[in-house]
Amino acid sequence: MALIVSAHNPENIGQLVEVLSPSDGKPFRLPRVGFQWRVRCAGGVFGLLYDYPDGRVVTLCEGPVPDACLRPLRGQEAPPALVDLAVEALKVMEGLEQAR
Secondary structure (H helix, E strand, O other), X not given: OEEEOOOOOHHHOOOEEEEEEEOOOOOOOOOOOOOEEEEEEOOOOOOEEXXXXXXXXXXXXXXXXXXXXXXXXXXXXXXXXXXXXXXXXHHHXXXXXXXX
């Protein structure tokens, strides 16, 4: 299990995902982001948002996520700590968006 702590689409930040395997490039591979994991939505998440090169935004429950965007969860972590982490990550992303 892992928590998404940064993302191109801010809506994905704070989502809980199950890490399945290294990404095999299916259904697509994210360009220029380094190593990627294939993940599946967990914890009641409906899906993750992905931007396609043709401008479409799609919601998928399984797909690639860059390693740098994930925080692995090990053992029994208290849910309030996860919420705090997700809130802080969202604040950072909002700050980056405003700086653009």
